[in-house]
Amino acid sequence: MTNTYENKPFYYSLSNDRQEDEKLLEPIRYYLQIPGKQITVKLAHAFNYWLKISPDRIQAINEIIIMLSNSCVIFDDIQVNSILRGGISTAHSVYGIARSLNAAHYTLIIALERIANLHPAATKVYMEQMLEAFRAQGMEIFWRENLICPSEAEYRTMAIKKIGSFFNLMVKLMKLFSIYEEDLSSLGIILGLHFQIRNDYGNLNGNKYTENKSYCDDLSEGKFSFPIVHALTTNPDDRQIIYILKQRTKEIEVKHHCIELLEKFGSFKYTKSVLEELDMKARAEIERLGGNPLLIKLLDELKNLNYWD
Template identity: 55%
Template sequence: MTDMKNVLPFYYSLSGNTEEDKKLLEPAEYSFQLSDKHPYKKLTPIFNYWLKLSPDKLQQIDEIIQIVFNVCILMDDIQDDAILREGFPVTHSIYGLSYSMNTANYLELIACEKISNLHPMADKILLEELLEFSRGQGMDMYWKHNCICPTEKDYNIVAIRKSGWIIKLAVKLMKLFSTYEEDVLPLACSVALYRQIHDDYCNLRHDKNTSDDSYCDDLTEGKLSFLVIHALTNHPDDKKIMNILKLRTRNMEMKRYFVKILESFGSFKYTEKVLDELDKKMRIEIDRFGGNPIFVKSLDDFKNKMLRTSI
């Protein structure tokens, strides 16, 4: 994990007490380390290849992105009743629900405080994307709670909201200080959809390096992931899938059986096809914008990870 001694202070409130903030944000320090290697950290460099912001402005935006993303991590783990993140216990399992939720709320307000000094339009953009995140999270929980299988189209809308809000936030804030005229937001949405489907795929695909607790943990959460939606849509009379999801199981053998059902229904092959089509679509758009080696490298990394998990 990253040494936080010289990193965390940028989280502190502009109007607060630094010593007090150290105590209030202690769960955030731990959460920050859990998300240290997340792909979101590559967001601003990828799009800055085209948008070309000054280093100081890029750092300001990057810090705001890191703060609000940590809010997302804290709340997402609480809402999913998650056990692990990146192989480590989730924040609220160590610091408790109330302490972790207060930290998330405080971080969100700190982000609002910082973004109000960035640009007159910046706070409106932050509000828009936080609303999108909440809508995406809310619909995902609604489907899980009520055991409702959405259509693939509805899944795509919610996936872009859940994964795309942070990418769109970064791009919109960067565009405030850029003279680049091309609209890269549709590409940002494609990235979000690809990442969400990719995550769903990798979570359910067997990985010999995955611990017992994190193996197929989407099943423990009862998540209606992309592969599950494909299976349920194409085999509506099969009751096994939804019954197993309702169990929120942590049993390894049950999880392996669930994966075999998805394999027999062709859900993995279908997901691979969809991801391949999205990958090609994004590469065409990247070429249309004149190329971007950082972006291409990121897509290659995602593709290689998927290949490793499918072996």
């Protein structure tokens, strides 16, 4: 069922010839080399502190989540015309848009194939959460393409659907095999929002002194990320940032200017305060649920990342 690429697992269709899948899924396999994909694995094991399902079930669910994550990454990279992902060229830059799109679509169906074999109730869970994920992605595209800045509340709703849907899919699939009865959805919402805002913060503030092609690439994509939303909604009379987003700039000096504006408007300070608030809410919810040292350790690791300083 598995092979390796750069010491990472690789997953195939349950019903197709493996040699053909090697060709069809090459763009997906390419992304398995990106560091950081193990966060879903860590989360699954952390939640299993409560759910206590068997290792083979965890592995099956992790495989599904990783496949879905990589397929959605390909869609996202094509939609925003990214050239880099995790320090390497994007899959569509290497394999072309047609092959990459086909691999991403094929992977969604492979995930559904595995879901159907996992549990009678799993397909409904899959459909509910993937609909939420694609709705969120669609709203991000709508805002970007129409140059419409969402409110902070609208952004939070989108982020909860975008990242929280993957967390909730993982947890709900795990709960199908568990006797644990506590509702973990609130924690999933908090963690999903925390991860999305953290990614936005890191993209604009985490590499602010580097001079590489991935420097603040959210600006090149015209993305209404959390610090941008704060700056635009709290300073509606200053049009500089909105015009920078409109240009989809790749110019380092223009990006430097935008970062200076975000600092001037207190957007990084505000974003960090929101992250700290979400971190505290997550810890409080974990304590309410009876405690979970694995999730606390994961939150500690995230909080200690250098771009928090």
